[in-house]
Amino acid sequence: MTQTSGIIVDNISVTYNNARLALYDASCYIQPGQITGLVGPNGGGKSTLFKSIMGFLEPKQGRVSIDSLPIRKAQKRQLMAYVPQADEVDWNFPVSVSDVVMMGRYGYMNVLRIPSATDRRVVNESLARVGMTDFRDRQIGELSGGQKKRAFLARALAQEGKVMLLDEPFTGVDVKTEKSIIDLLLQLRDAGHTILVSTHDLASISTFCDRVILLNQTILATGTTEDVFTEENLAMTFGGLPVAATRRSQKLYG
Numbered sequence: 001m002t003q004t005s006g007i008i009v010d011n012i013s014v015t016y017n018n019a020r021l022a023l024y025d026a027s028c029y030i031q032p033g034q035i036t037g038l039v040g041p042n043g044g045g046k047s048t049l050f051k052s053i054m055g056f057l058e059p060k061q062g063r064v065s066i067d068s069l070p071i072r073k074a075q076k077r078q079l080m081a082y083v084p085q086a087d088e089v090d091w092n093f094p095v096s097v098s099d100v101v102m103m104g105r106y107g108y109m110n111v112l113r114i115p116s117a118t119d120r121r122v123v124n125e126s127l128a129r130v131g132m133t134d135f136r137d138r139q140i141g142e143l144s145g146g147q148k149k150r151a152f153l154a155r156a157l158a159q160e161g162k163v164m165l166l167d168e169p170f171t172g173v174d175v176k177t178e179k180s181i182i183d184l185l186l187q188l189r190d191a192g193h194t195i196l197v198s199t200h201d202l203a204s205i206s207t208f209c210d211r212v213i214l215l216n217q218t219i220l221a222t223g224t225t226e227d228v229f230t231e232e233n234l235a236m237t238f239g240g241l242p243v244a245a246t247r248r249s250q251k252l253y254g
């Protein structure tokens with residue numbers, strides 16, 4: 001069998017317990033060493049696609065592979081790191097920021113979960129990379145929206161996964177933090193990571209995404225940002241609504 005790097009989503013359909021079909025016949029190839037933007041309307045299935053790639057949801061049809069490995073094997077090898085949407089986290093859970101980041105190292109520890117010197121070093125470096133060193137002892141529930149995002153980004157960094165999946169990392173963050181997260185994603189891309197990032201900030205897409213996937217219950221288009229991120233395709237994906245908003249905010253990003 002030939003080895004294919006990157007993520008292959010092969011004709012998956014996902015149904016939740018309420019029998020709602022969240023994704024149907026979805027196929028796409030997420031190229032290695034590239035940043036791919038995942039764009040679609042609320043309820044379009046972006047989080048469902050992330051959870052399917054992470055192996056948190058079992059598609060009722062189709063399959064996903066990562067670097068030619070089935071999900072379970074890819075999980076065992078710590079290939080994927082995930083930054084969930086903020087509302088999927090229990091912020092009352094009594095853990096500090098550094099505890100959260102250390103969770104990214106669990107896959108490298110034995111059952112006793114005693115951190116090694118390397119684990120501590122990687123946690124420190126990850127906190128520093130997202131500018132959260134000063135908050136390391138803070139309870140996660142006592143962070144601002146942007147600080148929460150950065151804490152979970154540090155956890156993903158600490159995991160040292162080749163594939164990074166980020167579900168709306170820019171929601172609730174200020175412009176400066178968004179820019180610093182984008183800079184970090186570009187650095188990770190240049191270091192060879194495969195990055196899939198969902199966002200509702202359409203204006204920033206063409207500033208950092210090499211490729212785009214348009215999703216509304218199934219994959220509507222996929223390809224380079226230049227080819228796919230067009231007004232016609234956005235109109236098809238959203239029903240024509242956000243195009244004016246895109247144009248308006250593009251000015252902000254030059």
Ligand SMILES: Nc1ncnc2c1ncn2[C@@H]1O[C@H](COP(=O)(O)OP(=O)(O)OP(=O)(O)O)[C@@H](O)[C@H]1O
Binds near residue numbers: 016041048
């Ligand atoms: N746990 C769940 N149980 C039942 N239905 C769900 C569940 N999670 C999501 N859905 C439904 O599946 C569909 C896809 O939801 P999903 O969260 O994947 O969309 P999304 O593109 O991430 O949306 P948003 O942009 O609002 O975050 C929606 O119709 C949603 O109502």
